[in-house]
Amino acid sequence: MMNRRNLLKMMAMTGSLVIPVGRQAWAAVGDDSTATKRKLVVVMLRGAADGLNVVAPYGDANYARLRPTIGLARPGQDGGVLDLDGYFGLHPALASLQPLWEQKKLAFIHASGSPDATRSHFDAQDYLESGTPGRKSTQDGWLNRLLTVLPGTTSPTRAISVGPLMPRILTGRAPATNLAAGAAGTKESILDRPKIGSAFDQMYQSSDKFASTYQEGRDAHKEVMTASMKDEMRAADGGAPLPNGFPNDAAHLAKLMRNDPKIQIAFVALGGWDTHAYQGNGKGQLANRLAPLGQGLATLAQGLGPVFDDTIIVVMSEFGRTARQNGNGGTDHGHGNVMWVLGGGVAGGKVYGDWQGLGDGQLHEGRDLPVTTDFRSVLAKVSERHLRLSDQQLMQVFPEMPISKAGLNFMLG
Amino acid sequence: MKLPIRLAAFAILSISAWATTAAPLSGDQQALHVLDRLGYGPKPGDIERVKQMGIDRYIDAQLEPETIPLPAALTQRLSMLETSNESAGEVLAEFLAVRKVANDGDEAAKQKRREVVGKIVEQNAEARLARAIDSPRQLEEVMVDFWFNHFNVFAGKGLDRALVGSYERDAIRPYVLGSFRDLLGATAKHPAMLFYLDNWLSTSADYQPPQLRRNAAQGQKAKATGLNENYARELMELHTLGVDGGYSQKDVTELARMLTGWTFEPRDLVRNNHTFRFDAQRHDMGDKEWLGHHIGAQGQGEGEFALDVLAMHPSTAHHLSYELAQYFVQDNPSPELVERLSKRYLATNGNIREVLRTLFHSPEFMASANVGAKFKTPYQFVISAARASQAPITNVRPLLGVLNQLGMPLYGAQTPDGYKNTQAAWLNPDALTRRITFATALAAGRLPLNKMPGNDDKAAGAPAVAAQPLDAVMLLNTLGPAISGKTRATIDNNPQALRAAMVLGSPDFMQR
Numbered sequence: 062m063m064n065r066r067n068l069l070k071m072m073a074m075t076g077s078l079v080i081p082v083g084r085q086a087w088a089a090v091g092d093d094s095t096a097t098k099r100k101l102v103v104v105m106l107r108g109a110a111d112g113l114n115v116v117a118p119y120g121d122a123n124y125a126r127l128r129p130t131i132g133l134a135r136p137g138q139d140g141g142v143l144d145l146d147g148y149f150g151l152h153p154a155l156a157s158l159q160p161l162w163e164q165k166k167l168a169f170i171h172a173s174g175s176p177d178a179t180r181s182h183f184d185a186q187d188y189l190e191s192g193t194p195g196r197k198s199t200q201d202g203w204l205n206r207l208l209t210v211l212p213g214t215t216s217p218t219r220a221i222s223v224g225p226l227m228p229r230i231l232t233g234r235a236p237a238t239n240l241a242a243g244a245a246g247t248k249e250s251i252l253d254r255p256k257i258g259s260a261f262d263q264m265y266q267s268s269d270k271f272a273s274t275y276q277e278g279r280d281a282h283k284e285v286m287t288a289s290m291k292d293e294m295r296a297a298d299g300g301a302p303l304p305n306g307f308p309n310d311a312a313h314l315a316k317l318m319r320n321d322p323k324i325q326i327a328f329v330a331l332g333g334w335d336t337h338a339y340q341g342n343g344k345g346q347l348a349n350r351l352a353p354l355g356q357g358l359a360t361l362a363q364g365l366g367p368v369f370d371d372t373i374i375v376v377m378s379e380f381g382r383t384a385r386q387n388g389n390g391g392t393d394h395g396h397g398n399v400m401w402v403l404g405g406g407v408a409g410g411k412v413y414g415d416w417q418g419l420g421d422g423q424l425h426e427g428r429d430l431p432v433t434t435d436f437r438s439v440l441a442k443v444s445e446r447h448l449r450l451s452d453q454q455l456m457q458v459f460p461e462m463p464i465s466k467a468g469l470n471f472m473l474g
Numbered sequence: 475m476k477l478p479i480r481l482a483a484f485a486i487l488s489i490s491a492w493a494t495t496a497a498p499l500s501g502d503q504q505a506l507h508v509l510d511r512l513g514y515g516p517k518p519g520d521i522e523r524v525k526q527m528g529i530d531r532y533i534d535a536q537l538e539p540e541t542i543p544l545p546a547a548l549t550q551r552l553s554m555l556e557t558s559n560e561s562a563g564e565v566l567a568e569f570l571a572v573r574k575v576a577n578d579g580d581e582a583a584k585q586k587r588r589e590v591v592g593k594i595v596e597q598n599a600e601a602r603l604a605r606a607i608d609s610p611r612q613l614e615e616v617m618v619d620f621w622f623n624h625f626n627v628f629a630g631k632g633l634d635r636a637l638v639g640s641y642e643r644d645a646i647r648p649y650v651l652g653s654f655r656d657l658l659g660a661t662a663k664h665p666a667m668l669f670y671l672d673n674w675l676s677t678s679a680d681y682q683p684p685q686l687r688r689n690a691a692q693g694q695k696a697k698a699t700g701l702n703e704n705y706a707r708e709l710m711e712l713h714t715l716g717v718d719g720g721y722s723q724k725d726v727t728e729l730a731r732m733l734t735g736w737t738f739e740p741r742d743l744v745r746n747n748h749t750f751r752f753d754a755q756r757h758d759m760g761d762k763e764w765l766g767h768h769i770g771a772q773g774q775g776e777g778e779f780a781l782d783v784l785a786m787h788p789s790t791a792h793h794l795s796y797e798l799a800q801y802f803v804q805d806n807p808s809p810e811l812v813e814r815l816s817k818r819y820l821a822t823n824g825n826i827r828e829v830l831r832t833l834f835h836s837p838e839f840m841a842s843a844n845v846g847a848k849f850k851t852p853y854q855f856v857i858s859a860a861r862a863s864q865a866p867i868t869n870v871r872p873l874l875g876v877l878n879q880l881g882m883p884l885y886g887a888q889t890p891d892g893y894k895n896t897q898a899a900w901l902n903p904d905a906l907t908r909r910i911t912f913a914t915a916l917a918a919g920r921l922p923l924n925k926m927p928g929n930d931d932k933a934a935g936a937p938a939v940a941a942q943p944l945d946a947v948m949l950l951n952t953l954g955p956a957i958s959g960k961t962r963a964t965i966d967n968n969p970q971a972l973r974a975a976m977v978l979g980s981p982d983f984m985q986r
Contacts, residue, residue: 108889180707180726181717183891217903225881227902238903241879246904251911260968260976261910264961268981270849271906275981278903332888337672337704388700389675394707426723 094322096213099371099448102314102327102361103204103230106354106378107186108334111392112399113384113430114347115155116169116412120148123419127385131342131392140343145169149412153343154351157359161403165410166362166369168471172397172414173434174380178425180394182335185379190230192437192459201233203458204326207444208235210454211325217280220326221317223310228328236273237326238281242310247289247317250282288321289313307331307357315364318372334378338389358403370405373447377401377436383428384419397430400439406447406473413471437462438469446472499842501525503955505532507845510956510986511802512536512834513612515858518952533834537651537827539611548608557597562640562665563747565594569636570744591635596870598629598639599884603870606857617650617826618642619853620801625661625713626892627670629885633740634666638885640749641666654794654824655785658713662781663750665738671705671890674737676730678758698756706730708890710784716796719789721765728764732776791819798829803838804847805896811838846956846985849897852880854986855909859916859978862952863944865923872921876912880905906984913979919943946973957982 117133118124119142125132133152134141142150143159149171151158161167177194179185188194192203208220220237222228223246231237240246252258258279265275310329318324333350340347358376362369381398403409415433417423425431437459444450444458456462499507505524509516512533524532535542552558557565568590576587606615622642629638645664649657661667668674675698677683683699706729711717735757742748752774762769762776765783769776784790795815799807814836815829822828833839850858856873867873877884881900887893894900915921919941946965950957957965957977965976977983 179717180723181711182889183711184717225879225902225904225908226899232898241904241908245879250907251914252907256969257914257972257975260964260972261979263967264964264976264980265906267960267964271901271981271984274901274903275906278907281903282907335704335889337702338675387702388677388679388681389672389698389702391672391702393703 096211097219097323097325100318100325100327100365100368100373101207101443101448102329102372102374104354104358104374104376105186105189105228105230105328105330106334106376107182107330107332108378109182109185109380109382109394110334110350110378110398111336111340111347111382112171112378112397113381114340114342115152115351115401116145116149116171116399117142117152118148118171118416118419119150121419123384123421127419129386130390131340131386133342146412152348152351154348155355157352157355158403161359161362162410166405166407167401167403168407168409168411168413170400170402170413170434170439170469170471171416172430172432173400173436173439174397174432176432176435178396180380180396182379182394187229189377189379189436190228192440193461194437196461202228202230203440204230204328205233205235205237206458207448207450208237208326209233210450210457211448216284216323217277218284218321218324220328221281221324222328222330223314224330228330231326231328236277238277240281240285243313246313247285249286252279252282253286284321284323285317288317288324307353308360311357311361312364315361315366319364319366319368336382336391337387337393338391340391362403373402373404373406373443375400375402375440375443381430384424384430385428395429396425397432400436402439402443402471404447408471408473411471413469434469435463439471442469442472446474497842499840499845500955503842503845504529504840506953506955507840508532508536508834509612510858511839511848513616514606514854515861515956515986516952516954517861518864518948520952521954530835533831536611536613537831537834539614539651542611544609544611548604551604552601555597555601557594558601558639558643561747562637562644562749563743563745565639566633566636566740567744569594569633570740594636594639595629598642599874600870601639602642602884603857603860603867603873607860607867613830614647614650618647620798621646621650621657623887623892624797625657625667626887626890627666628888630888631670633669637664637666637669640664644749649826651827651830652825654790654819654826655781657826658781658785659778661713662709662736662777665743665749667705668736668738668750671708672702673705673733676700676702676705676734676736677756678731678734678760681734681756701727701730701734701758703727703730706733709733712891714784714793715787715789716793719787719793724763725765728762728769729780731758731760731762732764732769732780734758735774736777785824786820788816788820791816791824795819795829798833799838801895802830802833803836804844805898808838811836846982848895848986849901850984850986851893851895851900852877852882852905852909853884853893855880855984856912858983858986859913862949862978863916865916865919865921865941865944867923869923869925872915872923876908879908909984910975910979913977913983914975917944917974917978943971944974944978946970946977949974949977953977953983 114133119133119135133150136142136144136150140153143153143156144150158167175185175188175194177188190202191199193199204220208215215235217236217238220231222231222239223242224239225241227239252261265272314327331354336347339345358374365372377400378398381395382392383395387393417431417433441455441459441462444455502521505521506516508529509520509524572587572590575583609615627634627638627641629635641664645660649660677698677700679700681699703726707726710719710721715721735753737753738749738751754773757773759771792812795812796807799811799815803811815833818832819829838844856876860867874884882893924941950962957980961980961982965973968976
């Protein structure tokens with residue numbers, strides 16, 4: 062069903078689709094799509110999201126005691142949690158994820174996090190991205206090391222990050238690219254004009270420092286433009302424009318991933334989780350952050366369509382927050398947190414992890430949720446089951462990782 | 475992104491070898507280097523001026539900015555920016571007035587709020603950018619950027635939208651080359667920092683707020699009933715000791731207790747411009763054990779003592795020296811240089827000017843391997859392009875726009891660690907394309923830089939007054955050895971109309 066406008070658009074585009082783009086074999090779409098069939102999306106919440114109010118242990122009497130004003134109410138009450146399993150409840154602002162929970166495509170791993178006890182945002186984020194907690198000398202990020210062990214050839218868009226910066230997690234030997242958030246990432250560039258493009262190509266080709274980064278940008282841009290135009294033709298379903306921010310980016314990302322089979326890894330970082338004061342309960346600051354996050358994840362899952370079955374989405378944050386609320390209706394820096402896993406291959410509808418309760422004797426240093434599951438165990442399980450990494454490959458991505466004996470069976474198969 | 479790692483390793487290996495064997499820098503290269511590092515790059519004629527003056531004299535003059543007169547045009551322009559000449563209390567009053575009215579929902583009130591907040595944002599930005607581009611006290615402007623970033627506050631958080639201008643003017647700018655202890659104290663007591671890192675709310679655990687206060691701003695305060703460790707942690711981790719500076723979680727909590735009562739009253743700030751208040755009622759009077767010191771109850775003196783200890787701590791000396799060396803020399807500064815700067819810091823009681831003097835006269839600073847070794851941050855890139863092109867700029871919006879696109883919005887770093895200044899942080903595929911796009915638009919005269927941002931918002935985006943395209947020959951003369959022979963040859967092989975864009979979008983101009 063193609064209307065006249067779309068037909069014209071397609072005819073106008075055909076020219077650009079067949080232009081050869083140099084040495085890179087990016088145009089050979091399809092050859093490698095089996096290697097990149099299984100996708101991974103990592104969403105990182107920078108600033109230490111309060112996991113105890115994301116998946117709240119309302120069934121533990123200590124919870125309400127530790128959080129008299131910010132604690133979430135029990136299910137069924139005003140502003141109460143959405144019951145998950147009779148003990149844990151989901152923040153009401155995440156109602157958009159409830160269908161995925163019910164379809165068993167969403168799971169949580171509670172009391173997970175880094176074995177390193179730092180309460181510095183910046184060190185903890187660094188460890189979460191390098192995949193080597195406690196070791197600062199690691200140069201590359203674990204997602205980049207993952208790229209180096211995955212089978213198949215790597216095109217410039219095999220791994221993409223949404224946003225103006227290249228995150229630590231994707232830094233390293235394998236090429237990766239970043240796209241501006243929102244529609245700007247798929248807009249025409251000044252370098253698309255042949256004379257200008259060729260002038261800058263000449264200058265950058267011979268630059269020792271910047272040639273490869275420049276070329277990665279050029280190649281990725283062409284690929285993404287192709288994928289996004291393809292979508293405009295196909296998706297007359299377009300849908301209503303989404304609110305700005307993460308839901309919007311998630312919609313774009315879903316389209317790109319659906320249209321460009323070579324995109325295998327995607328990364329998005331979201332800030333604003335450092336709620337030291339007035340974080341609110343069912344409503345308020347944290348709720349206002351969680352709502353678009355939930356909407357964005359639901360949009361991503363939906364927008365991926367059949368690709369969602371081959372996708373795992375992991376949501377993680379550098380550490381959790383104090384079990385006890387502080388003097389200002391907020392929480393300070395803590396330790397254990399909750400990790401979220403969504404996707405077709407998830408044995409969802411369940412909260413996993415070794416949960417020990419919030420009694421005074423259970424808290425880490427008398428204040429925080431202890432870490433009973435190393436974040437690397439979760440990521441390794443995804444890499445092993447979903448991306449089919451061998452033990453040896455796993456050791457390259459997560460060197461020095463202690464072998465986990467815990468039965469973390471949150472993946473099907 | 476393959477490059478950073480390889481390059482970092484390469485740079486470390488090469489310094490010791492090159493520093494001794496490489497040919498000494500030419501006069502032009504030295505002049506360019508100090509203009510690129512002590513400032514935001516050359517304006518037309520600057521390289522010649524610095525050569526005539528002599529490199530050492532130029533450095534010494536930059537270290538004494540009060541000896542360098544400001545051009546009348548700049549002074550005149552700054553004097554016309556209402557907001558930047560108002561007190562913190564006055565700006566906050568305007569801000570709160572429109573916020574309160576707009577909350578009632580009237581469309582006219584919302585429009586008024588947009589205007590008032592827009593004016594505050596725009597004038598703060600204009601003051602900062604006009605100085606960075608046009609002040610001959612370039613090092614002062616570089617240090618304002620450096621220290622603001624070190625003591626970052628985020629303008630997007632509540633009241634800080636109104637307070638950030640005063641923060642920079644009153645708590646940062648006067649101290650950028652002075653005593654670190656003074657700078658530390660000024661930031662600790664400024665309402666922008668007290669608000670941003672929540673210390674204004676932090677109280678002793680048993681504090682009972684007075685019940686009968688109804689004022690909206692104080693309504694928030696009335697909820698303050700216990701400790702908040704946000705500021706205390708970042709004070710040690712980011713502002714002073716550094717994350718590995720040797721403190722524990724207990725030290726964080728104890729320092730937070732020592733700083734209870736360091737606050738401000740929004741109403742008192744609006745009415746009387748009282749920017750800081752020590753509230754003894756909120757202060758935790760108990761004994762504390764902090765960093766090996768036993769602290770008895772001394773009220774505000776406890777916090778002052780903490781700042782004294784932190785300012786002169788060897789970990790702080792090391793942390794600041796590393797940051798300065800990384801900013802001014804290269805991304806992985808040598809431990810020897812950092813050690814030398816640390817010693818100087820401790821020997822001069824934390825005198826920033828003297829530490830910088832040592833740095834600028836160090837062999838590492840002038841080593842040829844370190845020339846051009848820094849990848850410009852988006853801010854440095856934009857300001858240096860504006861300086862080199864000498865485009866008349868009455869409208870800073872296009873510059874603010876490109877800073878947003880490049881991921882470095884002015885006053886927009888959300889987290890207290892501010893922005894990084896390394897190549898690994900800023901070099902990425904999208905960034906290069908966007909920098910080239912900006913360079914091309916600037917060179918073609920397509921940015922509406924010389925149009926007064928007016929009352930007519932619809933026209934603001936249109937390039938109403940056609941600016942002159944830039945002249946590539948003029949740019950190349952201005953930048954001298956910044957643009958290599960190889961790059962010049964490629965530029966010469968391309969059409970005249972593209973050459974200026976190629977200069978400002980060249981790989982050479984990405985670095986300093």
